[in-house]
Amino acid sequence: xxxxxxxxxxxxxxxxxxxxxxxxxxxxxxxxxxxxxxxxxxxxxxxxxxxxxxxxxxxxxxxxxxxxxxxxxxxxxxxxxxxxxxxxxxxxxxxxxxxxxxxxxxxxxxxxxx
Amino acid sequence: xxxxxxxxxxxxxxxxxxxxxxxxxxxxxxxxxxxxxxxxxxxxxxxxxxxxxxxxxxxxxxxxxxxxxxxxxxxxxxxxxxxxxxxxxxxxxxxxxxxxxxxxxxxxxxxxxxxx
Numbered sequence: 017x018x019x020x021x022x023x024x025x026x027x028x029x030x031x032x033x034x035x036x037x038x039x040x041x042x043x044x045x046x047x048x049x050x051x052x053x054x055x056x057x058x059x060x061x062x063x064x065x066x067x068x069x070x071x072x073x074x075x076x077x078x079x080x081x082x083x084x085x086x087x088x089x090x091x092x093x094x095x096x097x098x099x100x101x102x103x104x105x106x107x108x109x110x111x112x113x114x115x116x117x118x119x120x121x122x123x124x125x126x127x128x129x130x
Numbered sequence: 131x132x133x134x135x136x137x138x139x140x141x142x143x144x145x146x147x148x149x150x151x152x153x154x155x156x157x158x159x160x161x162x163x164x165x166x167x168x169x170x171x172x173x174x175x176x177x178x179x180x181x182x183x184x185x186x187x188x189x190x191x192x193x194x195x196x197x198x199x200x201x202x203x204x205x206x207x208x209x210x211x212x213x214x215x216x217x218x219x220x221x222x223x224x225x226x227x228x229x230x231x232x233x234x235x236x237x238x239x240x241x242x243x244x245x246x
Contacts, residue, residue: 047232058134058221058236059175066232074233104173116163116182116231121175 018043020122022107027127029094029101037092037125039107047110048090049119052076052103059106065090094127102129132157134224136237143212144245151207151240153222159183161227164198164205169219169239181205212244 020041029035041048047066051059061074065084079098084090090109094101104126108119133156143149155164166178179189181198189196193210209216219239225231 049232049234051236056238058238059223059234060236061233064232066230072232106173106175108175110232116161116225116227118165118177118180119234120177121167124173126173 020107020109020120022105022122022125024125025123027125028130029127030130032096034093034095035127037094037105037107037127039090039092039122040088041090041107041109041122042088043109043111043120044087045109045111045120046087047117047119048084049108049110050074050080050082050090050092051106051108053106053124054103062092062105101127103127132159132224132226132235134222134235134237136220136222136240138240139238140241140243142243142245145214146211148208148210149212149242149244151209151220151222151242153205153207153237155203155205155222155224157224157226159226159228163225163227163231165223165225165234166196166205166207167221167223169221171218175221178207209242212242214244214246217242217244 023038049064050062063082065071081093107122110117110119135154162183164181167175195208197206221239222237225234
């Protein structure tokens, strides 16, 4: 089945620790995105990638890093510099390099700080 | 400024009632895209509809319908004869073209409760 997978479903982070959230898609989409959702709020864009080996900062990139070495994969690292990482993280992919396309979402990863 | 406002934080209806979720957007772009997504309790966002700024035709899909009015910068969503399975958070979103069409702005969402 085509779709987007995110792992793990729940992730616990200790103070000062970097953690990496996985996102994989088999939809053959060029663009991929990471969003953060806080309780009772909408989604905010962290990073996006239009194409392999390229990515751009979104509105709240501080404390996060990404890589895009393969078309199918767009992992997000939450670094120790991110002081308030507790949130629900959603990965999405979209069809075309030109933009404006529909984004399809994965099931999300809930990150909690111990 | 680019912005999406969903003024209704929560709506509660009884099954079979019709309900309209409001969405007002702001952008200076003449080319943009509007979306509605549904987020059930599982958390995954489900795509419902995409509209570009040049297509003001209303759309109906089963019990769902959308009313796009550029004159009032609104893109409202109506569920007819609501069902318990419609209970979810609904997000309206805007993708302006001036940033290349990759930066999407989401509203804060409207939580819909449908009671049996």
